[in-house]
Amino acid sequence: MKSPILRKLYLLMLLSSVCTVAAENLREDLQQDIRYLSSEKCRGRSYAAGGIFHAERYIVRQLKDCGIRVFRQTVPYTINVTLETPLCVLNGDTLRPGYDFIPHPYSASFHGHFCPENMEIYGEDTLKILQDSLDLFSVSAVRRHIMQTRDGQKRSALLLFPEEDILQSKQDKRYYTAALQIRASLLEESPKELVVAHRSAYKKLRSHNIIALIPGSSDSLIMLTAHYDHMGDLGTIYYPGANDNASGTAVLMALARHYAEDPPACSLLVCLLTGEEQGLLGAEHFAASPRYDPERVICLINLDMVGSGHKGYGMVNGAACPKEAAILQEICETLDFGECRIRDNSPNSDHYPFTKRGLRAIFLYSSGGEQPYHHPDDIAKTLDWDVLEQTVFLIREFIDRRSAALKTVAGQ
Numbered sequence: 001m002k003s004p005i006l007r008k009l010y011l012l013m014l015l016s017s018v019c020t021v022a023a024e025n026l027r028e029d030l031q032q033d034i035r036y037l038s039s040e041k042c043r044g045r046s047y048a049a050g051g052i053f054h055a056e057r058y059i060v061r062q063l064k065d066c067g068i069r070v071f072r073q074t075v076p077y078t079i080n081v082t083l084e085t086p087l088c089v090l091n092g093d094t095l096r097p098g099y100d101f102i103p104h105p106y107s108a109s110f111h112g113h114f115c116p117e118n119m120e121i122y123g124e125d126t127l128k129i130l131q132d133s134l135d136l137f138s139v140s141a142v143r144r145h146i147m148q149t150r151d152g153q154k155r156s157a158l159l160l161f162p163e164e165d166i167l168q169s170k171q172d173k174r175y176y177t178a179a180l181q182i183r184a185s186l187l188e189e190s191p192k193e194l195v196v197a198h199r200s201a202y203k204k205l206r207s208h209n210i211i212a213l214i215p216g217s218s219d220s221l222i223m224l225t226a227h228y229d230h231m232g233d234l235g236t237i238y239y240p241g242a243n244d245n246a247s248g249t250a251v252l253m254a255l256a257r258h259y260a261e262d263p264p265a266c267s268l269l270v271c272l273l274t275g276e277e278q279g280l281l282g283a284e285h286f287a288a289s290p291r292y293d294p295e296r297v298i299c300l301i302n303l304d305m306v307g308s309g310h311k312g313y314g315m316v317n318g319a320a321c322p323k324e325a326a327i328l329q330e331i332c333e334t335l336d337f338g339e340c341r342i343r344d345n346s347p348n349s350d351h352y353p354f355t356k357r358g359l360r361a362i363f364l365y366s367s368g369g370e371q372p373y374h375h376p377d378d379i380a381k382t383l384d385w386d387v388l389e390q391t392v393f394l395i396r397e398f399i400d401r402r403s404a405a406l407k408t409v410a411g412q
């Protein structure tokens, strides 16, 4: 089909037929899946409170109900778990955990009264100067460096890290240092007194990668990955992770449901991975001991945070996958899904361990949204369901085109 107008018409007809057949259920399914995964029951898909196992059971049941074969791969890790809701009272005012403050994820347990003499405050400006002098890649890395250098020293001071927004981050280490991240605006006047209490423990835990194979008419594989874990909870406060990454998980489940009924030309390996938030642990584990033949893999598409924003998509590592990037760009352009921009490769999601092993992998995310990140307000209610549906259509069209190309060009 040479004419771009004819091609656009064809695609729009295809899309509208796709819409009438399945779209009524698609939005419902996306909403049901994301609402469950980001619910209080799943508690931020936490390891400690067992929320991740509710999420795992839900995903496996949904896939099996479609007749899909599923296997699980155990992923072990060690996490600095918060054991109860942390307390912070600043100059007599009780602050809200998750919103006004969090114990640093690598912090030891601590409690007591702190006054200016035994607080060490590291504002963003100080951290940026230290970042340059220490040649570290981010201010978060500087915070961790400060804690590490204090590790094992006599614990008399509380480290305070004022920040514009309080973001939760990985909890894969623990230092014998007491540290708190606190909203910078609360420290505009020098703190007179802080009463704090935090209990954490370094625990060995395990959860599972969920892998589903959908056989197609060819042995060639397209791999689809999305992480379903998130940041867990802080006692009564939990991190719903609706966009990060219940969104990508739900899109993969929608694709699995579709192709279970209508098998694709090439086979699909749908991988719902754990441990991403703790350093891509599930993806590393699966990539290091793959239960697939890398020779059969055409490409891998990783979805992480696809539930917000109307400014098209970012394609991390797109330059290393020119054929796949061009197909995604053409679909986005033809169907008015916004620009699809190529980004440099980065270890910022689950595609990365596979790229290290030579697989053609793209990490796709939706651009331009204002959904809170690693924050208790990343909730289902504020997601953009049009973007989510659109992402399902984008990947379906990509899979259909990429596998159609297999039939015409031998050896790919």
Ligand SMILES: [Zn+2]
Pocket: 244, 277, 374
């Ligand atoms: Zn995340």
